[in-house]
Amino acid sequence: MNMPVDVLVIGGGPAGLAAAIKARETGVENVLIVERSEELGGLLYQCIHNGFGLQYFKEDLTGPEYAYRFIQKLEKLKINYLLKTMVLDVTPEKQVLAMNATQGVIRLNPKTIVLAMGCRERTRYNILVPGTRPAGIFTAGTAQRLINVEGYLPGNRVVILGSGDIGMIMARRLILEGAKVEAVVEILPYIGGLIRNEVQCLRDFDIPVFLGHTVTEIHGLNRVNGVSVSKVNGGSSPESIKKIKCNTLLLSVGLIPENELSLNAGIKLDPVTGGPIVDENMQTNVQGIFAGGNVVHVLDFVDNVSWEAEVAGLSAAKYVLGELSLPTKNIKVNAGNGIKYVVPSYISGQKKVTLYMRVSEPSQNATIKVVDDIKENCLYKKRMLIARPSEMIKLTLTKRCIESLVKQVKSLTVSCVGGK
Amino acid sequence: MFDRLVEEIDVPMIRMGRLWVAKNESEVNTLQKLISDGGRIGVDGMEMIDGKELRKREPNIAKDFIAALYTYRTGVVESYELVPALVENAQNNGVELLLDTEVKNIYQKDKRIVIEFDKGSINSRFVINAAGLGAVKIARMIDEDTLDAHPKREVVLVTDKRLEGIINHSIVHVANGGAYLNPRCSGNITLGMAGVEVDSGDDINVPEERIQTIVKAVKRVIPIFSSRDIIKFYAGVCVQQPGEDKDFIIEPSEKVHSLINVRVGFGGVTASQAIAKLVLQMLSEQGLHLIKNPKFDPYRKAIPKVSELSDAEKKKLIAKDKRYGHIVCRCEHISEGEIVEAIKRGARTLDGIKNRTRAGMGRCQGGFCTPRVLQILSRELHLPATEIKVNNDGSELVLFKTKELLTWKEGF
Numbered sequence: 001m002n003m004p005v006d007v008l009v010i011g012g013g014p015a016g017l018a019a020a021i022k023a024r025e026t027g028v029e030n031v032l033i034v035e036r037s038e039e040l041g042g043l044l045y046q047c048i049h050n051g052f053g054l055q056y057f058k059e060d061l062t063g064p065e066y067a068y069r070f071i072q073k074l075e076k077l078k079i080n081y082l083l084k085t086m087v088l089d090v091t092p093e094k095q096v097l098a099m100n101a102t103q104g105v106i107r108l109n110p111k112t113i114v115l116a117m118g119c120r121e122r123t124r125y126n127i128l129v130p131g132t133r134p135a136g137i138f139t140a141g142t143a144q145r146l147i148n149v150e151g152y153l154p155g156n157r158v159v160i161l162g163s164g165d166i167g168m169i170m171a172r173r174l175i176l177e178g179a180k181v182e183a184v185v186e187i188l189p190y191i192g193g194l195i196r197n198e199v200q201c202l203r204d205f206d207i208p209v210f211l212g213h214t215v216t217e218i219h220g221l222n223r224v225n226g227v228s229v230s231k232v233n234g235g236s237s238p239e240s241i242k243k244i245k246c247n248t249l250l251l252s253v254g255l256i257p258e259n260e261l262s263l264n265a266g267i268k269l270d271p272v273t274g275g276p277i278v279d280e281n282m283q284t285n286v287q288g289i290f291a292g293g294n295v296v297h298v299l300d301f302v303d304n305v306s307w308e309a310e311v312a313g314l315s316a317a318k319y320v321l322g323e324l325s326l327p328t329k330n331i332k333v334n335a336g337n338g339i340k341y342v343v344p345s346y347i348s349g350q351k352k353v354t355l356y357m358r359v360s361e362p363s364q365n366a367t368i369k370v371v372d373d374i375k376e377n378c379l380y381k382k383r384m385l386i387a388r389p390s391e392m393i394k395l396t397l398t399k400r401c402i403e404s405l406v407k408q409v410k411s412l413t414v415s416c417v418g419g420k
Numbered sequence: 421m422f423d424r425l426v427e428e429i430d431v432p433m434i435r436m437g438r439l440w441v442a443k444n445e446s447e448v449n450t451l452q453k454l455i456s457d458g459g460r461i462g463v464d465g466m467e468m469i470d471g472k473e474l475r476k477r478e479p480n481i482a483k484d485f486i487a488a489l490y491t492y493r494t495g496v497v498e499s500y501e502l503v504p505a506l507v508e509n510a511q512n513n514g515v516e517l518l519l520d521t522e523v524k525n526i527y528q529k530d531k532r533i534v535i536e537f538d539k540g541s542i543n544s545r546f547v548i549n550a551a552g553l554g555a556v557k558i559a560r561m562i563d564e565d566t567l568d569a570h571p572k573r574e575v576v577l578v579t580d581k582r583l584e585g586i587i588n589h590s591i592v593h594v595a596n597g598g599a600y601l602n603p604r605c606s607g608n609i610t611l612g613m614a615g616v617e618v619d620s621g622d623d624i625n626v627p628e629e630r631i632q633t634i635v636k637a638v639k640r641v642i643p644i645f646s647s648r649d650i651i652k653f654y655a656g657v658c659v660q661q662p663g664e665d666k667d668f669i670i671e672p673s674e675k676v677h678s679l680i681n682v683r684v685g686f687g688g689v690t691a692s693q694a695i696a697k698l699v700l701q702m703l704s705e706q707g708l709h710l711i712k713n714p715k716f717d718p719y720r721k722a723i724p725k726v727s728e729l730s731d732a733e734k735k736k737l738i739a740k741d742k743r744y745g746h747i748v749c750r751c752e753h754i755s756e757g758e759i760v761e762a763i764k765r766g767a768r769t770l771d772g773i774k775n776r777t778r779a780g781m782g783r784c785q786g787g788f789c790t791p792r793v794l795q796i797l798s799r800e801l802h803l804p805a806t807e808i809k810v811n812n813d814g815s816e817l818v819l820f821k822t823k824e825l826l827t828w829k830e831g832f
Contacts, residue, residue, distance in 0.1 A: 086750065101744075101746040123785045126650070128628070142786075146791050152794075155818075263582075
């Protein structure tokens with residue numbers, strides 16, 4: 001198979017859909033999405049709960065509904081897509097190798113690429129949970145797929161390790177299916193996911209939560225029959241270890257941007273986010289390759305994924321149309337005190353830009369500050385009543401604010417100070 | 421011996437050589453002892469190299485290593501692939517396989533040996549007891565005085581394929597608990613240390629401190645390794661046979677000579693060919709008349725690995741069976757065609773698929789492909805998904821259908 005492609009979007013999840021639509025709307029003819037799954041929408045397909053689109057559509061939608069809005073638009077714009085098609089390789093020269101059952105081997109050489117591969121779940125092995133290796137251990141997303149798409153319940157007595165959003169959502173889902181959730185165990189002293197999920201999925205169902213605890217051993221030979229739960233830094237004295245009986249352990253212990261293809265393409269990754277280092281156009285270090293959504297950094301709401309990916313789609317389109325002005329200078333954006341990371345890593349200092357960031361730990365009454373490296377000029381300042389690592393902070397540096405930058409500025413630092 | 425076997429049954433093997441590395445004089449003395457022991461049993465291809473040469477061959481090795489013994493014949497074969505390949509070849513040549521069949525008792529009757537199972541029985545002139553960890557239990561059914569073996573547990577860590585190339589050889593530190601790194605054919609690296617004695621052969625628990633100990637020991641050899649590179653770990657139990665330094669006991673039972681006990685410890689895969697020859701010789705000595713089978717076919721073709729093929733080969737394969745174009749395991753690029761072929765060749769469980777195709781062996785450890793493989797197994801075997809196991813009895817992956825619990829659960 002051989003077809004001319006201007007913008008190739010790798011991944012048909014929320015990021016890929018938004019990027020493709022934006023690129024087409026900007027005036028590019030040949031946009032193609034390559035999706036490895038059986039359907040468009042990515043992980044939204046299995047997220048049958050509500051809470052999607054509150055910001056983007058100002059409506060409360062389920063995952064499939066949110067995806068469908070974009071898919072409808074995609075169909076209306078007659079954007080091409082390939083399903084059940086796996087991209088196997090991308091080179092720095094943007095040579096793409098993909099494969100599927102109907103066309104076989106597919107070689108493409110698009111003008112631009114938008115990376116929208118999303119992320120994958122951290123496993124039990126990534127976080128070194130000791131014990132045996134019986135059946136009954138699942139990442140929360142895999143369990144979600146089994147229950148909501150395939151129609152199978154992994155087990156009926158469940159312990160959930162980690163309090164990420166998918167884990168909490170699954171706790172409620174399991175209870176609604178008649179299973180018993182014995183405990184949610186979180187290593188940090190606070191819940192990892194969104195407050196609304198803590199309230200609606202854990203507290204409303206009286207699920208026991210062990211903060212500052214972790215699973216220190218998995219028991220069982222053929223099937224999980226229990227887990228040992230211990231206090232972190234509580235030593236391993238036998239009385240500090242609780243043994244909880246269960247036949248299923250779910251893990252919701254974080255997500256990792258999926259960047260194996262990006263590495264093949266010679267793209268540099270940020271060690272903190274695990275995603276490509278991008279500029280304000282969401283362009284990577286390889287010219288003409290853009291990235292958006294969870295492949296860059298794991299975002300909190302799908303609404304933000306869509307918005308960020310639209311920037312990538314717009315930039316890719318402009319690149320094709322020869323309208324993407326290359327920045328005359330790159331200003332580095334650093335994560336300072338109290339900030340885990342900031343995306344993008346570089347801005348041009350010539351136009352309005354939105355920065356996405358996460359704080360390192362929860363705090364109250366802290367101030368987010370953006371300061372330049374020359375005169376320590378404060379470009380932006382915002383008081384945060386509450387700042388949590390689970391919720392992204394999004395701030396926009398307006399055109400006026402950017403114009404106030406003096407020429408010599410080489411970097412900006414964002415920090416979160418004064419909170420308790 | 422091995423090279424011919426793996427060629428005939430189409431199983432990957434690499435001979436990358438091994439470096440036994442030493443940090444100080446006393447460790448160098450250990451190397452000297454290895455050379456003299458090796459010389460005694462006729463190991464060829466041993467070479468002592470200094471620190472400078474070592475760093476040339478292994479640029480990432482810790483700075484303080486001063487010497488190494490290089491054994492160039494050392495290789496690695498993927499044993500999880502080797503075993504199903506051998507089984508397939510045996511079956512193709514007429515061997516019958518009874519799975520899920522536990523031996524309850526064996527005894528001698530009218531010069532034959534009766535083997536009683538949980539379902540029925542068989543009698544045979546000769547029996548080879550190759551029951552692995554259970555070999556002692558089987559041997560005792562005939563001879564109560566059989567000496568016990570000591571189970572030893574070895575924890576193995578597996579790294580991401582991204583690390584391929586950080587080492588060029590198998591590396592073993594002769595001190596430091598025998599810390600080792602083995603590059604695998606797949607591109608992963610396996611890490612571990614010498615096994616430790618445990619009470620039971622069932623003890624496949626991986627204790628937290630063991631993971632930490634191995635990580636630390638391996639970092640002392642290759643400092644750039646980090647625990648973040650680990651994608652999987654597991655424990656396996658092997659046995660130390662009674663008697664000093666004895667790895668294997670291969671002999672006819674003292675009570676009934678037509679029962680050949682094959683008790684294997686560490687290094688069983690490596691020695692398997694030689695052991696098989698020895699067992700044949702013993703059977704012949706016990707009166708089994710061996711005739712060469714003219715129809716014996718030593719060859720077996722591996723399941724095609726679509727990700728390793730050229731464009732043209734891929735196209736050809738997909739044209740023949742389009743399921744080879746549909747990737748199911750995203751990390752290892754394993755297609756539906758490979759999975760279906762594995763089922764045709766006898767896989768019935770998720771681990772059966774994994775060992776034959778590597779689906780689920782990658783960095784996400786089956787997060788994406790498990791539900792898909794479950795579906796394929798259920799479809800091809802005409803079994804409900806709730807009956808599909810990970811491996812043994814009692815390891816069903818999913819226990820219920822949705823809504824199934826709601827009919828009896830009180831309060832809803």
